[in-house]
Structure formats: structure tokens, C-alpha cells
Amino acid sequence: MTAPVWEEPLGPVGKAGKGITLFLVVAVILVPLYSIVLTSFSTQAAINEAGGLVTVPTELTVEAYRQIFTNQLVTHSLLVSLAITAVGTALSMVVTVLCAYGLSRHGSLGHRGILLFLVVTMFFSGGLIPTFLVVTSLGGYGEYWTMILPSAVSVFNILVMRGFFSGTAPELIDAARMDGAGEWRILWSVVLPTSRAVTAVITLFYAVGYWNSFFNALLYLPDNGKWPLQMILYTYTLQGSSMPGGGVTGTGQYAGHQQIAQLSLQMAVVTLTLIPIVVAYPFVQRHFTKGMLTGAIKG
Amino acid sequence: MTTGGTATKPDAPPRPAPAATVTQRRWRIRxxxxxxxxxxxLPAVVLLAVFAYVPMLGLVTAFQSYDIYSGFWHSPLTGLDNFQRLLDDPIFWHALSNTLVISAVQLVLYFPVPIALALVFNEVVNARLRSFVQSVVYLPHFFSWVLVVTVFQEMLGGAGALNTMLRRHGWATWDIMTDPDAFKYLVTAQAVWKEAGWGVIVFLAALAAIDQSLYEAAAADGAGRWRRLWHITLPGMRGVIVLMLVLRLGNALTVGFEQMLVQRQAVGRDASEVLDTFAYYYGVVNNNFSYGAAAGLFKGVLSLILVLAANKLAHAFGEDGLYRK
Known part of the structure; x- marks a missing residue:
């Protein structure tokens, strides 16, 4: 992409303004993340010297990670978060893909009614208290399924996907039907393979949602032995550092290892919550615009 | 959906049917x-029925004096008592006014940011630079509120980077995270950090949809950069801007529930109490379920009215809004 010939070149002020804006925008996001990750790898001495977060790497160590990985609470919460994310995403994708395809055929029986049934929930909901009462009366208190089932369906995602599916070339579907394929077969071997972008993006949306889910754990999982990572982050890093004298801080459990700063332990927990997102991100990122918009506008 | 198995059986061999059953037969064939x-x-419908529609029925608690042992069915009805109490409760009004103030601050300080960013990004000619910048600004959208608030805590909190720097120079420190007066600006800054980049996507798409030959023709007619922005770019984005504004107004009563929740301890209830946290603390934490449900229903109905009103407004401006007329 190059600038069109008729466009007058930017003046020096415009150029500088644009460059500075872009630089600031990127720096405001990346510098905090960089310094958090760096601090998690820094020694007590380096942190003392910096007076807090480290911005220039001096002495590096993986001691913080060695210690949080020997902590049962943290390792267990990591497993809980990974399991909830894997199981939840798989379930949500199956439900979403099926429903989106089931509603993608114009003129199919009842599809308008079902669509209305779905869309109403986007505009009005029972709200927090009735949902809490329903989930607990189903025996959800203290159960892992409360992290998945109540939020398993996103109507928005179904609509985005449905928009894509109904755009699948009808001649492909007709050809498959001529060959005797039923709806399940058409979905699996015709529609899904031509909708990779939207499938990738929506999988990421669901996975991130489960990985980040915090409030449902606060509501339904009182026992810290069942907590996902976000609850550990909240309790031991966020509250631990902002509430003088209150709450539980990470230090107690590591009394025997004074050489590692509490701050780097906390930043190691932050880094753990960051890693899966940053790792998954590049694979899906190029589909964002396509995956988001085409479907959303049609839907 | 409601009829069962018999209809799915193949029909008997065709025989002349009376006229009245023809539509029924066509229905069966479909x-x-x-x-x-x-x-x-079916799976999606069942999940929504259980976790979205049953709770809607559960809103009956708002008109009851709910207790756990009696459940939905046997708790005594109290009519509008809970709503009466709500309207007499100064804490509820405080939560409502906090919600509206934070919403208004976000409308003014947050809403224009993605539009401005989209205009700047659109001027970036180098494709690699542009895709790098976009990848970076989309990233925080995928962070949890706990994570975002933690990042802000490490930057702006009492022991954070900013105050460490101030202390080092012997200057006065300012713990922004615990300052109630700064809270509405703090949460807006957090919202900008987390979501403004992601918000750029829709505006970039609107910009890409503008016919490029318009720009060329305008340039040939001697229209400069600013005139083209004013007469081509902004009108081209109008539909999307109105749509986003409608969504924002419709959501005016929803201001980052988790965001408020995780900062409540630091900044205190006065500054951070919004409608959602009010319902949560009264309902779940204090076990006053009916009162919390009443607050939730109040918010839900008001929000619905806001969405419909905002849409009317969009139609009045000749735009589609959320749905067409």
C-alpha cells in the first residue's frame, strides 16, 4: 500500500505528530507489560535498586517461578483455569456452531421464532440475583460447572457465525446435497472448512472469556482450593499490594526464601495470566477484522 | 418446537387429503x-432457557420477601415494597448518580478516542507498521479486569512506578488508585487502555468502505486534507458513529461491574458503588435477595427503555441504529 499520487505529502509537523502519537499509543500499552514481566524475572537486589518495578534488566533469575510452581494453590489454580478454558471452549464452540448452522437456512421451519428467542436475551436478562438463585438452587454452589454452563452461550457469537454460514456459496451446499449429504455432513465438510476465519476468532473469544472469568468464581467458588488463576491474581497480587494489613499476601508462604522479593512473585502471577493470551493471539489476530465485521453486520 | 415425535415419522402413502389438512401436511413436510x-x-435453546429465561421468571423475587428455605414458590409476596424501599434509600440514589456520572465522563473522554485513533491509523501508509500498531492496541481487550487493574496498580498505585519516581525526586506523591475524587477519571483511563484500541476496528472498517475516488476528485478540485476529512471522511463514518453512540447510550447504566468490584477495597464504597455493585452487595453479600433483585430489575427496565429511546434518536437522525424502523 502506498499513498496515492494526488495526496499532498505531510508537512514536518504532521509527520512528527503522527509518529509521536503512534509511539505513545504503543508505549502506553507495551511498557507496563514489559516492566511487569521483567520484574518477575528480577532479583531482590535489582528490585531494591529500582525501588519497585524494574525497567532496565540487570540481574535476572527464574527463582520467582520456581517458587510459585512449588505453591500448591498457584499450580492448582493454573490447572483449574486451563481445564475450564479447554472444556468450556469446546462446549461453547459445539453449541454455537450447531445453533448458528441450524439457523442459517432461510425459510427453515421455526428459525424466526428461535432467533427471536435468542435475541431477546441480548436486550433483557434476569440479572445477577435471579441468576445466582437459579444456579445455586440447581446445586451449583462450590461446583466447577458454574464456571462454564451459565455463560456457555454467547448469542452475539451465534449471530456472527450465522452471518458467515448463510454466506456460504449455495451451489456448494446444493452439490453436496445432490451427493446425498445430510445437514450434519454439509456442516462438517462444506460449511466449516470455508469458515475458518470466523471459527478461529470465535474460539479465541470464548477461550479468552473462560480464561478471564473471575466473577463467577467469586460468586460460586468460596473455597480457595478450587479457585482459578484470576482469583489468585485478585487476592494475592491486587489486594495483597493495595490493602495495608488486610488480606493475605504472598510473603507468608515463602518465609524461608527471603532472597526473592514479594513483588517478583506477584508479577510472576501476573505474567502467568498473560502468557496464554499473548501466545494464542498472533494465530488469530489476522482474522479479527474479517471475522468480526462481516458476520456482525450481516447478523 | 413443541410438538413431539409423531410428526417426524414419514407420512403414510399419499391419499387425497381434505383441504383443511393440507397446511398441516406441508408443515409436517417442513x-x-x-x-x-x-x-x-436445541443445545443452545436449552442452555438459554435454563440460564437466561428461568432467571427472568426468577425476577418474581423482586416482588417477594425471598428466603432461601421457601424458594421462589413459597416466599411471601410483598408487592412493590422492595421498590418503595429502594426509592427511599439514599445509598441507592448515590449508586445511580455514580453510575450516571461515570457514564457521562466516559462518553466525553472515552468515546472520541477510538475515532481519533482510527483516523491516525488510517494515515499510516506502511502496511507492516500499521499491522504492528493494530496488533498492539487490540491486545488489552483480551485482558481481564483483574489484570488491567493490577497493571494500573503497578503503574499508578502507592507503590507503583509513578510514585516511586516522584519519591525518588523528593516530590509529593499521589496514590491515584485510592483517591475517591480521581476515581471516575481513573476508571475511564482504564477503559481507554483496555478497550479503545479494540474500538478502532469498526471505525477502520467504515473508513475502508469510503469510496477512494471521492478523495481523488476532491483533491483534484483543490480540497485540502482538512476539507476532505470534514466533507468526505466524517460523513462516511456517520452511520457507524451513530450506531456506536446508540450502543453507548443504551449501556449508560452498565459501567464495568468487575472493574468497580475489584477496586472497591482500594477506593472505598462511596466512590465505586454503581447499580450493579449495589445489587450484588445487597443481594448476594448481605443475603437480601429480593432487595438486590429489585435493584437489578429497576436497572434492567431502565436500560431497555434507554436502548429503545437511543434507537428512536438514531432513526430521527436518519440512521439505522440497532435495528431498522
Whole structure:
């Protein structure tokens, strides 16, 4: 992409303004993340010297990670978060893909009614208290399924996907039907393979949602032995550092290892919550615009 | 959906049918044809029925004096008592006014940011630079509120980077995270950090949809950069801007529930109490379920009215809004 010939070149002020804006925008996001990750790898001495977060790497160590990985609470919460994310995403994708395809055929029986049934929930909901009462009366208190089932369906995602599916070339579907394929077969071997972008993006949306889910754990999982990572982050890093004298801080459990700063332990927990997102991100990122918009506008 | 198995059986060999049953037969044929499609929607329908529609029925608690042992069915009805109490409760009004103030601050300080960013990004000619910048600004959208608030805590908190720097120079420190007066600006800054980049996507798409030959023609007619921005770019984005504004107004009563929740301890209840946290603390934490549900219903109905009103407004401006007229 190059600038069109008729466009007058930017003046020096415009150029500088644009460059500075872009630089600031990127720096405001990346510098905090960089310094958090760096601090998690820094020694007590380096942190003392910096007076807090480290911005220039001096002495590096993986001691913080060695210690949080020997902590049962943290390792267990990591497993809980990974399991909830894997199981939840798989379930949500199956439900979403099926429903989106089931509603993608114009003129199919009842599809308008079902669509209305779905869309109403986007505009009005029972709200927090009735949902809490329903989930607990189903025996959800203290159960892992409360992290998945109540939020398993996103109507928005179904609509985005449905928009894509109904755009699948009808001649492909007709050809498959001529060959005797039923709806399940058409979905699996015709529609899904031509909708990779939207499938990738929506999988990421669901996975991130489960990985980040915090409030449902606060509501339904009182026992810290069942907590996902976000609850550990909240309790031991966020509250631990902002509430003088209150709450539980990470230090107690590591009394025997004074050489590692509490701050780097906390930043190691932050880094753990960051890693899966940053790792998954590049694979899906190029589909964002396509995956988001085409479907959303049609839907 | 409601009729059961008999209809899915293949029909008996055709015989002349009376006119009245023809439509019924066609309906059966459609059911037979579409039964797989209907079956596919079933899991989603069941999940929504249980976790979205049953709670809607559960809103009856708002008109009861709910207690756990009696449940929905046997708790005594109290009519509008809970709403009466709500309207007499100064804390509720405080939560409502906090919600509206934070919403208004976000409308003014947050809403224009993605539009401005989209205009700047659109001027970036180098494709690699542009895709790098976009990848970076989309990233925080995928962070949890706990994570975002933690990042802000490490930057702006009492022991954070900013105050460490101030202390080092012997200057006065300012713990922004615990300052109630700064809270509405703090949460807006957090919202900008987390979501403004992601918000750029829709505006970039609107910009890409503008016919490029318009720019060329305008340039040939001697229209400079600013005139083209004013007469081509902004009118081209109008539809999307109105749509986003409608969504924002419709959501005016929803201001980052988790965001408020995780900062409550630091900044205190006075500054951070919004409608959602009010319902949560009264309902779940204090076990006053009916009162919390009443607050939730109040918010839900008001929000619905806001969405519809905002849409009317969009139609009045000749735009589609959320749905067409």
C-alpha cells in the first residue's frame, strides 16, 4: 500500500505528530507489560535498586517461578483455569456452531421464532440475583460447572457465525446435497472448512472469556482450593499490594526464601495470566477484522 | 418446537387429503425436512432457557420477601415494597448518580478516542507498521479486569512506578488508585487502555468502505486534507458513529461491574458503588435477595427503555441504529 499520487505529502509537523502519537499509543500499552514481566524475572537486589518495578534488566533469575510452581494453590489454580478454558471452549464452540448452522437456512421451519428467542436475551436478562438463585438452587454452589454452563452461550457469537454460514456459496451446499449429504455432513465438510476465519476468532473469544472469568468464581467458588488463576491474581497480587494489613499476601508462604522479593512473585502471577493470551493471539489476530465485521453486520 | 415425535415419522402413502389438512401436511413436510436443523439449535435453546429465561421468571423475587428455605414458590409476596424501599434509600440514589456520572465522563473522554485513533491509523501508509500498531492496541481487550487493574496498580498505585519516581525526586506523591475524587477519571483511563484500541476496528472498517475516488476528485478540485476529512471522511463514518453512540447510550447504566468490584477495597464504597455493585452487595453479600433483585430489575427496565429511546434518536437522525424502523 502506498499513498496515492494526488495526496499532498505531510508537512514536518504532521509527520512528527503522527509518529509521536503512534509511539505513545504503543508505549502506553507495551511498557507496563514489559516492566511487569521483567520484574518477575528480577532479583531482590535489582528490585531494591529500582525501588519497585524494574525497567532496565540487570540481574535476572527464574527463582520467582520456581517458587510459585512449588505453591500448591498457584499450580492448582493454573490447572483449574486451563481445564475450564479447554472444556468450556469446546462446549461453547459445539453449541454455537450447531445453533448458528441450524439457523442459517432461510425459510427453515421455526428459525424466526428461535432467533427471536435468542435475541431477546441480548436486550433483557434476569440479572445477577435471579441468576445466582437459579444456579445455586440447581446445586451449583462450590461446583466447577458454574464456571462454564451459565455463560456457555454467547448469542452475539451465534449471530456472527450465522452471518458467515448463510454466506456460504449455495451451489456448494446444493452439490453436496445432490451427493446425498445430510445437514450434519454439509456442516462438517462444506460449511466449516470455508469458515475458518470466523471459527478461529470465535474460539479465541470464548477461550479468552473462560480464561478471564473471575466473577463467577467469586460468586460460586468460596473455597480457595478450587479457585482459578484470576482469583489468585485478585487476592494475592491486587489486594495483597493495595490493602495495608488486610488480606493475605504472598510473603507468608515463602518465609524461608527471603532472597526473592514479594513483588517478583506477584508479577510472576501476573505474567502467568498473560502468557496464554499473548501466545494464542498472533494465530488469530489476522482474522479479527474479517471475522468480526462481516458476520456482525450481516447478523 | 413443541410438538413431539409423531410428526417426524414419514407420512403414510399419499391419499387425497381434505383441504383443511393440507397446511398441516406441508408443515409436517417442513418439519421432516428441517428436523436436523432444529435439533442443532436445541443445545443452545436449552442452555438459554435454563440460564437466561428461568432467571427472568426468577425476577418474581423482586416482588417477594425471598428466603432461601421457601424458594421462589413459597416466599411471601410483598408487592412493590422492595421498590418503595429502594426509592427511599439514599445509598441507592448515590449508586445511580455514580453510575450516571461515570457514564457521562466516559462518553466525553472515552468515546472520541477510538475515532481519533482510527483516523491516525488510517494515515499510516506502511502496511507492516500499521499491522504492528493494530496488533498492539487490540491486545488489552483480551485482558481481564483483574489484570488491567493490577497493571494500573503497578503503574499508578502507592507503590507503583509513578510514585516511586516522584519519591525518588523528593516530590509529593499521589496514590491515584485510592483517591475517591480521581476515581471516575481513573476508571475511564482504564477503559481507554483496555478497550479503545479494540474500538478502532469498526471505525477502520467504515473508513475502508469510503469510496477512494471521492478523495481523488476532491483533491483534484483543490480540497485540502482538512476539507476532505470534514466533507468526505466524517460523513462516511456517520452511520457507524451513530450506531456506536446508540450502543453507548443504551449501556449508560452498565459501567464495568468487575472493574468497580475489584477496586472497591482500594477506593472505598462511596466512590465505586454503581447499580450493579449495589445489587450484588445487597443481594448476594448481605443475603437480601429480593432487595438486590429489585435493584437489578429497576436497572434492567431502565436500560431497555434507554436502548429503545437511543434507537428512536438514531432513526430521527436518519440512521439505522440497532435495528431498522
Amino acid at each position: 418439519l421432516l425436512r428441517d428436523r436436523s436443523l432444529l435439533l442443532m439449535t
